Amino acid sequence: MDSGLEDIVAAETVLSDVDGQNGRLIIRGWPVEMLAASMAFEDVAHLLWQGFFDDLPDVAELGARIGAAREEVFDLVADLPAGLDGVSYLRAGWALLPDDESIETAIRLAAAGPVLTAAAVRRRRGEGAIAPDRGLSQSTDFLRMLTGNQAGQAEARALDAYLVTVCDHGLNASTFAARVVASTRAGLVSAAVAGISALKGPLHGGAPGPVLDMIDAIGSPANAERWIEGALNRGDRLMGFGHRVYRVRDPRADALKAAVARLPGTTGRLEFAEHIEQAILGRLAAKYPKRRLETNVEFYTALLLEALGLPREAFTAVFACGRVLGWTAHAREQIGEGRLVRPRSVYRGPVPAAA
Ligand code: ACO
Secondary structure, eight states, X not given: OOXXXXXXXXXXXXXXXXXXXXXXXXXXXXXXXXXXXXXXXXXXXHHHHTTTOTTOOOHHHHHHHHHHHHHHHGGGGGGSOXXXXXXXXXXXXXXXXXXXXXXXXXXXXXXXXXXXXXXXXHHHTTOOOOOOXXXXXXXXXXXXXXXXXXXXXXXXXXXXXXXXXXXXXXXXXXXXXXXXXXXXXXXXXXXXXXXXXXXXXXXXXXXXXXXXXXXXXXXXXXXXXXXXHHHHHTTOOOTTBOOSSOSSOOHHHHHHHHHHHTSTTOHHHHHHHHHHHHHHHHHHHHHOTTSOOOBOHHHHHHHHHHHTTXXXXXXXXHHHHHHHHHHHHHHHHHXXXXXXXXXXXXXXXXXXXXX
């Protein structure tokens, strides 16, 4: 029995390999750093989905179909209440999509991510949602739907780097949840809704908003050591640090740090964050000398999404906009296995009195 399932292998996958000892992440043969530096969302959708849908179009046609689907799903916005946080809005909107295991459904889920997340952000602020433009790339259109302005190339590139970096990551909690649901043949929409529900927790994809709360609470470099010590003495977990699989630095942290550094105007914020990071790593090493706790993906996610002007309550929804590619690919892989996921438990409750 292993309550966190940490040493249990529950799937074979061709999608990604998380090497926790050496800090390497391979996604369909590509090191994550290379994906982050060179690929757009549409390229990685094609990369992850190939082999799982017989009717997958080529990458250009796939991009066009994702763009067209953004326009189709915009009608969902009218059915959702304003005022929800990003994840709640995206989850509710995804749940309204027709559910099956087809490529159309995977495309609709991918397309709806930015449309619903941008609408959630704007409507929560009392602004109207902006309709999608199928002629733009997913990341460029995402930023335009958020701000109303044409996105700069550097910003769109940075968002692509983020979405691509988080597209898949082995059998993490949300992907496992998606695979369990897919194994019941409930459909890709159900799998994605399960995935986002697992992602939302602060121990998984809910961490980047609290990372910024922590940076704000620290306030100045001079306050870092005192604040961190206080938090650890209270038994708090420091968001953006530690990982179930990595025993060294999460490779996605540096891929995202590089993406932040390429954005104009981020130098001062980045220096402050690096100072905090070093202080935290020092304290964690002193507190846990035998269990190396390192920076994970969420620390620089927070910096990147902040630099792109996203509000922190939408960070996890943006994460889901990238990870939905992995959830749908894993769902199809699990369906291909043809096996219902159904583990067992050990009963420790009362037994009926002997007659
Ligand atoms: N801050 C302080 N202490 C920590 C942290 C942290 N970030 N992470 C782990 N610890 C402590 C644990 O409390 C535990 O202490 P204990 O032995 O005194 O009880 C010890 O370090 C060992 O913990 P692990 O076994 O490494 O933790 P686990 O594998 O259960 O948890 C997790 C991994 C959930 C990511 C954890 O490190 C954490 O809570 N981090 C903060 C939240 C976060 O950044 N989440 C995003 C993860 S990345 C992702 O999912 C996309």
